[in-house]
Amino acid sequence: MVTAQTPLNLFGTDDLVNAEDRAIALAVRKYVDDNVRPHIAGWFESATIPARELAKELGDLGVLGMHLEGYGCAGTSATAYGLACLELEAGDSGLRSLVSVQGSLAMFAIWRSGSEEQKNEWLPRMAAGDAIGCFGLTEPDFGSNPAGMRTSARRDGDDWVLNGSKMWITNGSVADVAVVWARTDDGIRGFVVPTETPGFSAPEIKQKLSLRASVTSELVFEDVRLPGSAMLPEARGLSGPLSCLNEARYGIVFGALGAARDCLDTAIAYSLDRMIFDKPLAAYQATQLKFADMTLELGKGMLLALHLGRLKDAGKLSSDQVSLGKLNNVRESIAIARECRTVLGANGISLEYPVLRHANNLESVLTYEGTSEIHQLVIGRAVTGQEAFR
Known part of the structure; x- marks a missing residue:
């Protein structure tokens, strides 16, 4: 019997992350495991979420505007922020969306383009989770x-x-x-x-x-x-909001992979327990072929995300490169979620398992912060030099 590895362990991605950033990711994972997973199916079913309570907890955890400097923000690396988004979305895309909108859209807009008065009035309270944006x-x-x-x-x-x-x-x-x-x-x-x-x-x-x-x-x-x-004094024209969207899209590059990882981990664990014709579902070739393809796409997406994180930390990340990450990682993550649903069979449609919940959520992630088609056209423009939006 071969010792099983987790999908991302095959790619050795932990070795590409420094100890500080990895510790931040593990802290966010523990928060999600302790405070979100026990409740998320019920929140999803009832279409409610205790946003104010969660915002305060997330502020205490230090993830709101975590990659911004000053004004009560943690000032972490961009890679650490991306990994935090991954762990949050492994819990639920709605949780990562709360953090993304707070930090990468509302807070970032004020931090980048606001007056000192606006920054001092809002950013410390938003970083602490005392004010929601x-x-x-x-x-x-x-x-x-x-x-x-x-x-x-x-x-x-x-x-x-x-x-x-x-x-x-x-x-x-x-x-x-x-x-x-x-x-x-x-x-x-x-x-x-x-x-x-x-x-x-x-x-x-x-x-x-x-x-x-x-x-x-x-x-x-x-x-x-x-x-x-x-008025935000330093924002003029569409470049103001679009720069904020670029920040949020960067978080999605990592975040979507969290949903995909959770689906794949769930499907593998299920297949090991599910007995069919006197042996585990995991022992069938058809199942392993699915897992191999999904592992490959998850790992490739993770390598891309970490590379973009390094570029962002070095101040070299372009919006075209963010489109590469958003297009690929969301598209592959929703494909993984859908394929994992087939592994679980009828159980895949139950909220007892997270797979279809993630797939449903990723339908929104696929089209917000720029649809797949928009990102395809951004990439097409980058490699041809020709504008094709109209």
């Missing part, structure tokens, strides 16, 4: 084409008046602050909007079949009056 870019009719947004902000004396709506906004209904992008006479600008401001509302989106353990909302702005100081 959301990020308002996508609109009902403008997803892949954010340049078409209709939400507007107009000057009224020293103030801004915000009108419009945003759609599919993670954390929206529980957020204390929203970073909102709007059209102005000076082009697209970002605004820091406390959610208690009159005229702001965030009705929660119900009847989801994916990301059920996550708060998803519409944002509505009806003559929301903001002081002049609410």
Whole structure:
């Protein structure tokens, strides 16, 4: 009998991560095992999540805005942040989404483009999990084409008046602050909007079949009056929100692999216990062929993610390279989740096992932060020099 290895051990990926980053990943894994796994199936089934309690716990763990410097943020490496996303999404994509939106979208926008007043007011509280943020870019009719947004902000004396709506906004209904992008006479600008401001509302989106353990909302702005100081001074044009999306996509490169790893680990363990014709399901060639292909794609994705992490830590990562990672790793992760479901047979559709929950969640991950087709076109543009979006 050969001693079994975990899929990623075959690739020796632990040896590619330094001790500090590995310790961070293990701490996040333990948090997920202790605090998320016992409850996640129930949260998914009931389409609820204790977002505020989790935000505080995640703040105490140090993962909110963990790769940012100063203002109460941990200042870890980009690789450590990626590994944390992997461990969070091994629990559930909704959990990683909460952290991604908080740190890589809302906090990053303020950290990169905000005034010192905005940074000092919000970032320490958000890093601690005492305040939750959301990020308002996508609109009902403008997803892949954010340049078409209709939400507007107009000057009224020293103030801004915000009108419009945003759609599919993670954390929206529980957020204390929203970073909102709007059209102005000076082009697209970002605004820091406390959610208690009159005229702001965030009705929660119900009847989801994916990301059920996550708060998803519409944002509505009806003559929301903001002081002049609410504008992000260093963000001008679409480069502002797109730079934030690039941060979030980077986390997804790692995160999706967490869901895939959890599915594959579950399927292997199940196949060893499941007896068919007096021997384990794992002992059949057809099963092992599936596991071999899935192990290969998981390991290749992990090697790609770690390489992109090194590039990001060296300040050399481009948005085109992030598209490579997002396209490949999400596409392969959802394929792994679906194949693992077949290994579990009828049990694969039960919430007793995480596989179909992960597959359903990855349907959302596949299309948010840029659809697969958009990332294909980004890569196509990079290798041909030709624009083909229109």
